[in-house]
Amino acid sequence: MLLRKFEAYGFKSFADKIEMEFGQGITAIVGPNGSGKSNISDAIRWVLGEQSIRTLRGAKMEDVIFAGSSERRPLGAAEVSLIFDNSDGLLPLDFNEVTITRRIFRSGDSEYYINKSLCRLKDIHDLLAGTGLGRDAMAVIGQNRVDEVLNNKAEERRLLFEEAAGITKYKQRKREALRK
Numbered sequence: 001m002l003l004r005k006f007e008a009y010g011f012k013s014f015a016d017k018i019e020m021e022f023g024q025g026i027t028a029i030v031g032p033n034g035s036g037k038s039n040i041s042d043a044i045r046w047v048l049g050e051q052s053i054r055t056l057r058g059a060k061m062e063d064v065i066f067a068g069s070s071e072r073r074p075l076g077a078a079e080v081s082l083i084f085d086n087s088d089g090l091l092p093l094d095f096n097e098v099t100i101t102r103r104i105f106r107s108g109d110s111e112y113y114i115n116k117s118l119c120r121l122k123d124i125h126d127l128l129a130g131t132g133l134g135r136d137a138m139a140v141i142g143q144n145r146v147d148e149v150l151n152n153k154a155e156e157r158r159l160l161f162e163e164a165a166g167i168t169k170y171k172q173r174k175r176e177a178l179r180k
């Protein structure tokens, strides 16, 4: 599965709509300090359902919305979309292209969309579980994450192997079934 395109509007420093297209191979994002490189990885984590604002380097969820500058007024909402090439069918949806979108308003309400249809956060988690992109997966590795993994307790490290092996989603479904 390939991330084809990234779009953001109103997310952190991106007051204007930005679009980035990715090809095969490695893409590196370079730029001066404070130019927004990490904001791009924050946006990717966020749209994949990240709920911890600390992980996104903010104090409250609203902090992901463009806060204004000396020349521009703050915005009322932020939106990020990831467009995946799903021709290998890794995502269990019958589409060659899958777009995941998250939008947030100053009220704090988040909306999620799969291929432009409104869905729940749970649908995003279900879609991504076992693909390596889900919660706590290794698709985005933050600056301190490597140390953290090395220092993890055995049980915590096991969760990473379970996600990599694609077991997490079955454990999750089992937990849900037992709760009913």
Ligand code: ATP
Pocket: 011, 012, 013, 014, 031, 032, 033, 034, 035, 036, 037, 038, 039, 040, 063, 064, 065, 066, 067, 068
């Ligand atoms: P470095 O090379 O230092 O890691 P970077 O390119 O990763 O820098 P980021 O951390 O992505 O930079 O961007 C930081 C910038 O984003 C800061 O200038 C900060 O003011 C701005 N920023 C963060 N949140 C918001 C927001 N909600 N509204 C407007 N600007 C924001």
Ligand code: MG
Pocket: 037, 038, 039
């Ligand atoms: Mg950075």
